[in-house]
Amino acid sequence: MNDEKKGRFETIFDYVRTIPTGRVLAYGEVGQAVGETARTVGWAMSLVPKDVPWHRVVGADGYLRIARRATELATEQRRRLQEEGVILNEKDCVLAEYFWSQESA
DNA sequence: CTAATGACGCTAC
DNA sequence: CGTAGCGCCATTA
Numbered sequence: 001m002n003d004e005k006k007g008r009f010e011t012i013f014d015y016v017r018t019i020p021t022g023r024v025l026a027y028g029e030v031g032q033a034v035g036e037t038a039r040t041v042g043w044a045m046s047l048v049p050k051d052v053p054w055h056r057v058v059g060a061d062g063y064l065r066i067a068r069r070a071t072e073l074a075t076e077q078r079r080r081l082q083e084e085g086v087i088l089n090e091k092d093c094v095l096a097e098y099f100w101s102q103e104s105a
Numbered sequence: 106c107t108a109a110t111g112a113c114g115c116t117a118c
Numbered sequence: 119c120g121t122a123g124c125g126c127c128a129t130t131a
Binding site: 026027028031037038039040041042043044045046048054057059060061064065066067068069070073074077 | 110111112113114115
């Protein structure tokens with residue numbers, strides 16, 4: 001245990017795992033919560049394990065920033081979100097009401 | 106140590 | 119509304 005040498009990812013992964021179903025968060029929001037920047041979060045997402053709901057992480061404006069690099073993954077992410085009850089706009093944009101807030105519940 | 110990259114965020118044009 | 123550039127930080131070569 002204690003493999004903290006893996007990097008800062010562990011902190012980010014742990015936070016993403018705490019995201020409830022039907023809710024989403026932005027890279028910057030997660031980064032701010034763990035004390036890292038959006039860049040670091042985005043990097044961690046590329047190495048995120050399967051036990052982490054990476055599909056619940058979207059852009060700060062609610063759009064799937066991933067679509068810019070991997071449109072195929074964006075389609076899969078969009079499908080997963082809808083299965084969890086998250087509705088997306090015609091532009092693959094998540095409604096602000098789906099953004100999760102620790103103080104909101 | 107330097108250079109390049111990356112699933113970001115924002116401003117500028 | 120679309121594209122480009124800068125900042126910011128971590129990882130890899």
